[in-house]
Amino acid sequence: MSQAPHRQTMANAIRALAMDAVQAANSGHPGMPMGMADAATALFCDHLKFDSAHPDWPDRDRFILSAGHGSMLLYAILYLTGYADMTIDQIKKFRQLGAITAGHPEYGHAAGIETTTGPLGQGIANAVGMAMAERHLAARYGADLVDHHTYVIAGDGCLMEGVSHEAASMAGHMRLGRLIVLFDDNNISIDGSTDLAVSDDTSARFEAYGWQVLSCDGHDADAVSAAISAAKTDDRPSLIRCKTVIGRGAPSKQGTSAVHGAPLGAEEITLAREALDWPHAPFVIPDDILQAWRQAGAQGSTHREAWQTRHEASTHRDAFDQAIAGTVTEAVGAAVLSWKNSLAAEPQKLATRVASQKAIEAIFPACPTLFGGSADLTGSNNTRVADHSIFDSSNYSGTYIHYGVREHGMAAAMNGIALHGGAIPYGATFLVFTDYCRPSMRLSALMQQRVIYVMTHDSIGLGEDGPTHQPVEHLSALRAMPNMLVFRPGDAVETAESWQAAIEAENTPSVLALSRQGLAQFRHGDMRENKTAKGGYVAVDCDGARQITLLASGSEVAIAIDAQEKLAEAGIAAAVVSVPCMELFAAQPAAYQSATLGATPRIAIEAGLQQSWDWLLGDADAFIGMTGFGASAPIDALYQHFGITAEAVVAAAKQRL
Numbered sequence: 270m271s272q273a274p275h276r277q278t279m280a281n282a283i284r285a286l287a288m289d290a291v292q293a294a295n296s297g298h299p300g301m302p303m304g305m306a307d308a309a310t311a312l313f314c315d316h317l318k319f320d321s322a323h324p325d326w327p328d329r330d331r332f333i334l335s336a337g338h339g340s341m342l343l344y345a346i347l348y349l350t351g352y353a354d355m356t357i358d359q360i361k362k363f364r365q366l367g368a369i370t371a372g373h374p375e376y377g378h379a380a381g382i383e384t385t386t387g388p389l390g391q392g393i394a395n396a397v398g399m400a401m402a403e404r405h406l407a408a409r410y411g412a413d414l415v416d417h418h419t420y421v422i423a424g425d426g427c428l429m430e431g432v433s434h435e436a437a438s439m440a441g442h443m444r445l446g447r448l449i450v451l452f453d454d455n456n457i458s459i460d461g462s463t464d465l466a467v468s469d470d471t472s473a474r475f476e477a478y479g480w481q482v483l484s485c486d487g488h489d490a491d492a493v494s495a496a497i498s499a500a501k502t503d504d505r506p507s508l509i510r511c512k513t514v515i516g517r518g519a520p521s522k523q524g525t526s527a528v529h530g531a532p533l534g535a536e537e538i539t540l541a542r543e544a545l546d547w548p549h550a551p552f553v554i555p556d557d558i559l560q561a562w563r564q565a566g567a568q569g570s571t572h573r574e575a576w577q578t579r580h581e582a583s584t585h586r587d588a589f590d591q592a593i594a595g596t597v598t599e600a601v602g603a604a605v606l607s608w609k610n611s612l613a614a615e616p617q618k619l620a621t622r623v624a625s626q627k628a629i630e631a632i633f634p635a636c637p638t639l640f641g642g643s644a645d646l647t648g649s650n651n652t653r654v655a656d657h658s659i660f661d662s663s664n665y666s667g668t669y670i671h672y673g674v675r676e677h678g679m680a681a682a683m684n685g686i687a688l689h690g691g692a693i694p695y696g697a698t699f700l701v702f703t704d705y706c707r708p709s710m711r712l713s714a715l716m717q718q719r720v721i722y723v724m725t726h727d728s729i730g731l732g733e734d735g736p737t738h739q740p741v742e743h744l745s746a747l748r749a750m751p752n753m754l755v756f757r758p759g760d761a762v763e764t765a766e767s768w769q770a771a772i773e774a775e776n777t778p779s780v781l782a783l784s785r786q787g788l789a790q791f792r793h794g795d796m797r798e799n800k801t802a803k804g805g806y807v808a809v810d811c812d813g814a815r816q817i818t819l820l821a822s823g824s825e826v827a828i829a830i831d832a833q834e835k836l837a838e839a840g841i842a843a844a845v846v847s848v849p850c851m852e853l854f855a856a857q858p859a860a861y862q863s864a865t866l867g868a869t870p871r872i873a874i875e876a877g878l879q880q881s882w883d884w885l886l887g888d889a890d891a892f893i894g895m896t897g898f899g900a901s902a903p904i905d906a907l908y909q910h911f912g913i914t915a916e917a918v919v920a921a922a923k924q925r926l
């Protein structure tokens with residue numbers, strides 16, 4: 270116990286930095302960092318395997334601050350343990366423009382931030398994905414290369430969020446024993462006592478998922494450390510209930526929601542300095558305390574060096590390094606081209622969800638790090654191929670995941686897999702249920718992670734399941750998201766090209782919106798160019814001078830081509846422009862865009878709402894698509910009923926000439 274006071278002093282360094290930085294910024298959350306300072310000190314000093322001088326060491330333990338509002342806890346520790354970019358100056362600039370110390374931890378801003386957190390529940394669900402990736406890579410490349418833990422700090426809010434239920438259930442089922450969650454069990458959230466809103470038996474809840482649940486005094490670093498030791502020896506995931514007082518150290522405010530998200534104020538900070546016996550000026554950490562922390566930051570170097578020796582000796586080294594780098598080899602392009610050439614030789618009418626399966630079949634041997642799955646719709650999403658084996662607790666080397674009916678958990682886990690590195694995640698459900706994935710999709714985009722969302726049943730074309738299952742606003746809504754590629758291929762060739770573009774987009778997530786119904790192949794001839802990667806292109810040109818341009822995506826390209834033929838019979842020359850990916854088309858040079866779009870009247874056709882097409886249409890142009898929800902009926906009846914037909918296109922064209 271002789272070291273206990275020292276630990277407490279080290280923890281007080283976190284408390285001081287948190288209250289001073291929040292005070293300087295005049296905004297932020299001091300309560301959580303002050304409450305969890307002791308537990309975090311135990312974790313970082315006694316357990317976390319990391320080397321602050323080498324933040325990207327692949328076999329480091331991962332630390333996820335799921336309670337992202339407590340960002341100052343993480344920034345303080347990164348500074349104290351000696352991460353080079355986290356200077357005291359950055360701490361002083363907490364929450365200011367251009368600082369790496371944003372209001373909530375943002376992946377990519379500073380070394381040691383493993384994921385962006387702030388939307389409660391995401392971090393713990395990301396951590397499940399990281400723990401999955403750890404087991405998967407260990408099984409594939411050997412425990413001498415991959416052998417680490419994933420630690421999380423989560424608060425009441427994270428555990429209230431629905432996604433934490435999905436994620437924790439998955440982790441228990443998959444027996445992810447290297448996942449250890451420190452629960453900041455302080456019974457306080459913003460509105461006050463958690464009694465206002467929850468009466469869960471949290472221990473029983475997690476035990477029911479198949480977790481080990483431990484409890485300790487969260488202000489006794491030795492007790493926390495002992496609990497973590499116990500967690501490590503169990504093969505179940507562990508939840509450690511750290512009983513804490515929010516804002517611990519602020520004498521008159523601690524234990525109340527008042528310390529959750531507001532500066533303590535000068536007076537209370539003075540009192541806290543006295544109570545903590547911390548006489549030092551703001552942002553000043555005495556040398557002996559800083560040195561103790563710096564030592565904690567460097568103590569992992571022996572582990573890292575031992576790992577490097579094992580890495581050099583490993584027969585899996587090259588494959589592992591390539592997987593971690595995540596670079597896509599030319600073999601992917603070659604595999605796609607070979608599949609497209611066979612389509613050129615023998616055209617096929619395929620639902621694009623089936624074409625997607627065939628694309629995966631073609632690509633997987635060239636990209637063995639693909640880590641697929643579906644939220645209980647494997648047969649409908651067509652995401653599993655013969656080369657897959659199932660990832661589960663008896664076979665972590667499996668490359669296909671049954672996520673269960675947990676779309677949000679799946680999406681958040683995929684972010685974790687991508688962030689961990691070593692595998693390229695794709696996961697599937699119906700396009701309409703991107704609504705259930707959306708909070709995590711937004712973070713894929715914000716964090717620039719290559720996550721591939723395979724979203725089938727992409728319109729009223731799914732038919733009888735009706736408007737609950739028919740996306741109408743989703744394409745426009747997804748296109749509104751920054752840094753998200755939304756592919757809606759129109760035939761088997763475009764589907765293969767979409768897959769290639771999605772895999773090659775290393776810093777951007779993608780949605781593949783795929784049809785349930787069969788679509789005739791309209792791409793023929795020379796297959797060398799990935800036209801889909803241009804986002805939009807003339808798919809079927811007209812004879813003679815163009816009078817009309819028909820723009821369409823996905824299943825509606827066929828309607829455009831049908832209308833083109835009917836217009837030709839009437840002596841009207843219409844070009845069909847396929848727009849499988851608006852974001853990529855928007856990124857093309859203006860000259861290419863205008864040459865593709867032409868200067869004649871335009872008619873856009875998509876079985877969705879108009880909104881995302883507006884930038885391509887002028888006042889005199891037309892949109893043919895949905896204006897509201899769909900209906901339950903056979904597909905042909907629906908297209909007639911909603912007026913998405915070649916006849917409607919022809920009529921609109923004639924009106925404009």
Ligand SMILES: Cc1ncc(C[n+]2csc(CCOP(=O)(O)OP(=O)(O)O)c2C)c(N)n1
Nearest residue numbers: 301387388389424425426427457458459529
């Ligand atoms: C999804 C989501 N909803 C709401 C918020 C706003 N919010 C931030 S912290 C918080 C309360 C969190 O309570 P707890 O996790 O117990 O944190 P503590 O007050 O103990 O620090 C809320 C509602 C958020 N960040 N994310």
Ligand SMILES: [Mg+2]
Nearest residue numbers: 425455457458
């Ligand atoms: Mg709380």
